[in-house]
Amino acid sequence: AQSVTQPDIHITVSEGASLELRCNYSYGATPYLFWYVQSPGQGLQLLLKYFSGDTLVQGIKGFEAEFKRSQSSFNLRKPSVHWSDAAEYFCAVVPTGGGNKLTFGTGTQLKVEL
């Protein structure tokens, strides 16, 4: 079955430390891949997306993600986390050629310790 998995429900990092949030997908063909961030009580903000081409994608707020076909992964990274990065992070996919209906992962709650 097609699915998106975010293995980590909660992650806590210290401010200034590096961050990696994991995302794996299970689709026959490589889907379109997205990372969104949601602050409490807010909507979702697009951090970055991958459709094709360079597998290392740069996004806003200093985030980047790397698409690895062999691992069916699209992990989100940031070299140095700021306290304001504390939020819920969602990986999402759209099947290639399957319209634009998003399927979300369950989300990862990021806590930043000062």
Place this chain on the structure above:
Amino acid sequence: GAVVSQHPSRVICKSGTSVKIECRSLDFQATTMFWYRQFPKQSLMLMATSNEGSKATYEQGVEKDKFLINHASLTLSTLTVTSAHPEDSSFYICSASGGDRPDTQYFGPGTRLTVL
């Protein structure tokens, strides 16, 4: 660019009344709009997809007569929760795609609905 607004941001209503939530794309033409529902500490659940000028397509299990969706223009979609009950209390989020961004959804800030 790609700004989506929702109104109201928060609404409290009595059981049995209807509530309308507006979703607007402010700087692009949204050929497709989506409505989601989010329960506390959970991911987003797609309720329906609407294309401008067409009837909305509802996901399985979503009552179309209870959640009325209208997408009358390229910048506005509305969700009306009819005869609301406490179990309809939730966070409702819309998103929009279109223009030169047909493959990407941009989300509104959400509407917190509380039914007493």
